[in-house]
Amino acid sequence: MDLQYSAEYEAFRGDVRSFLEANWQPTRNAEAMADFRKMATHAGYLYRSVPKRFRGSEQVSDLLKAQIIREEFEAAHAPMEVPGNGMSMLVPTLLENGADWQKEMFIPKTVLGEYQWAQGYSEPGSGSDLASIRTKGELVGDEWIINGQKVWTTLAHKCQYMYALIRTEPHAPKHEGITYMLIDLRQPGVEVRPLRQITGGAEFNEVFFTDARTPANWIVGKRGEGWTVSRTTLKHERSSIGGGNNIQRTFNKLVALAQRTERSESRAIDDQAIREKICRIEARVLAHKYSLYRQFSMTAAGKEPGAVSLMSKLISTNIGHEIAAVAQEIIADDGLILPAGRDAGSKLGNEKWLNQYFGSLGVAIAGGTSNIQRNIIAERGLGLPRDAVAGSGKE
Numbered sequence: 001m002d003l004q005y006s007a008e009y010e011a012f013r014g015d016v017r018s019f020l021e022a023n024w025q026p027t028r029n030a031e032a033m034a035d036f037r038k039m040a041t042h043a044g045y046l047y048r049s050v051p052k053r054f055r056g057s058e059q060v061s062d063l064l065k066a067q068i069i070r071e072e073f074e075a076a077h078a079p080m081e082v083p084g085n086g087m088s089m090l091v092p093t094l095l096e097n098g099a100d101w102q103k104e105m106f107i108p109k110t111v112l113g114e115y116q117w118a119q120g121y122s123e124p125g126s127g128s129d130l131a132s133i134r135t136k137g138e139l140v141g142d143e144w145i146i147n148g149q150k151v152w153t154t155l156a157h158k159c160q161y162m163y164a165l166i167r168t169e170p171h172a173p174k175h176e177g178i179t180y181m182l183i184d185l186r187q188p189g190v191e192v193r194p195l196r197q198i199t200g201g202a203e204f205n206e207v208f209f210t211d212a213r214t215p216a217n218w219i220v221g222k223r224g225e226g227w228t229v230s231r232t233t234l235k236h237e238r239s240s241i242g243g244g245n246n247i248q249r250t251f252n253k254l255v256a257l258a259q260r261t262e263r264s265e266s267r268a269i270d271d272q273a274i275r276e277k278i279c280r281i282e283a284r285v286l287a288h289k290y291s292l293y294r295q296f297s298m299t300a301a302g303k304e305p306g307a308v309s310l311m312s313k314l315i316s317t318n319i320g321h322e323i324a325a326v327a328q329e330i331i332a333d334d335g336l337i338l339p340a341g342r343d344a345g346s347k348l349g350n351e352k353w354l355n356q357y358f359g360s361l362g363v364a365i366a367g368g369t370s371n372i373q374r375n376i377i378a379e380r381g382l383g384l385p386r387d388a389v390a391g392s393g394k395e
C-alpha cells in the first residue's frame with residue numbers, strides 16, 4: 001500500500017485547489033451551485049465518466065484524480081455532482097445498457113439536476129428476494145400498462161421519474177420475466193403515498209400503479225432481461241454506500257460529543273467505559289479506512305482487490321451503527337426527547353444523534369440487508385455453499 005501521491009498527482013491537486021479558490025464562494029443558493037457545477041464540469045472535475053455530448057466532462061478514467069477531486073472539493077465544502085439516484089445509479093446504468101436516444105433524452109437533464117429519479121425495486125414481500133416482484137406490465141399497442149405496488153421508494157414524492165423492475169413475462173422463470181422500465185410518475189395512474197418514519201420525517205413512499213402507462217420503448221436493455229440490467233444499478237448503489245469518507249467524520253463528531261457532554265462530575269470522555277468503547281470503534285474506523293486505501297491502491301494499479309471489496313458496505317454500516325449507539329449512551333436522558341426529523345433545527349443538537357441512530361438501522365437494510373451481505377461474502381468471497389433460500393437477495 002502506497003499512501004503518497006506522485007509529483008504529477010500533487011500538481012493536479014494544486015490545479016484543483018487553484019480552481020476552487022478562483023471559482024467557489026461557499027453558498028447554498030441553488031442557482032449559484034448549478035453555475036459552479038457547470039464550471040467544474042467544464043474544467044474536467046465533475047461528471048468525468050459522462051460523455052461531453054451528454055453534458056459530462058468525458059475524462060479518461062483515473063481513480064487517483066477522482067479521489068483528489070473528492071478530497072479537495074470536500075475540504076472546500078464545494079458541491080460535487082447532483083445528489084440522488086439519478087447520477088449515482090440511473091446514469092451509469094443508461095451509459096452501460098441504454099439506447100442512444102434514451103441517453104440523449106435522459107442523461108443531460110439528470111446531470112443538470114432537472115430530472116430526479118426514484119428507484120422502484122422493492123415491493124411488499126419482495127425486498128431481499130427481489131426477483132419475486134409482482135408489479136406487472138402488459139404491452140398493449142405501443143404502451144405498457146402497469147399495475148401493482150412498490151414500497152420504501154425513497155423521495156418518490158419529489159421525483160418526476162422512476163426506474164423500475166416490472167414483471168412482463170409472467171410465465172418465464174422468475175429472474176427471466178422482469179423488464180427494467182422508465183416511468184413518468186406525474187400521471188393519473190400513479191399514486192405516491194408518503195410513509196411517516198420514527199424520526200418524524202417522511203422520506204419513503206408507497207407507490208401504487210393503477211393502469212399507469214409508459215411508452216413501449218422506455219425499457220432499458222431487452223424485454224425480460226431487466227434482472228441483468230438491474231445488477232449495474234445495484235453495483236453502484238452498494239459502492240456508494242460502502243464509501244468510507246463519512247465514517248471518519250461521524251467518528252470525529254462522536255469524540256467531540258463525548259468531549260463537550262458534562263456528566264455529574266466530569267465529561268463523558270473522562271468516563272473509562274465510554275473511552276474504551278470509543279477506542280474500540282476508532283480501531284475499527286482505522287482498519288476500515290486502511291482496508292479501503294489498500295483496495296483503492298490495488299484498483300489504481302490495475303489489480304483486482306478480490307473478496308475484501310465485498311465487505312465494505314457491511315463493515316461501514318456496522319461501524320456507523322456502533323458510533324450512533326455510543327452517542328445514544330452519551331446523550332442519555334436527552335435520548336428520551338422526540339427525534340426531530342431530518343430538516344428540523346435543534347437547540348442541543350442531540351436530536352441529530354437520534355436521527356443518526358435510527359438512520360444507521362435503515363442504512364444497514366437499504367441496498368441489500370446486512371444478512372444478505374453476509375451471504376454474498378460467504379458464497380462469493382469464501383466459496384461456501386449457496387444459501388438454502390435459493391435466489392435470495394438484492395445481491
Ligand SMILES: Cc1cc2nc3c(=O)[nH]c(=O)nc-3n(C[C@H](O)[C@H](O)[C@H](O)COP(=O)(O)OP(=O)(O)OC[C@H]3O[C@@H](n4cnc5c(N)ncnc54)[C@H](O)[C@@H]3O)c2cc1C
Nearest residue numbers: 119120121122127128152153154362365366367369371392
Ligand atoms: C433507508 C432505506 C432506503 C430504501 N430505499 C429504497 C428505494 O428507494 N427503492 C427501493 O426499491 N427499495 C428501497 N429500500 C428497500 C430495501 O431495498 C429493502 O428494505 C431491503 O432490500 C430488504 O427488504 P425487506 O425490507 O423486504 O426485508 P426482508 O427481505 O423481508 O428481510 C427481513 C429480514 O430477513 C433477513 N433475510 C431475508 N432473506 C434472507 C436470507 N436469504 N438469508 C439471511 N437473511 C435473510 C434480512 O436480512 C432481514 O433481516 C430502502 C430501504 C431502506 C431501509
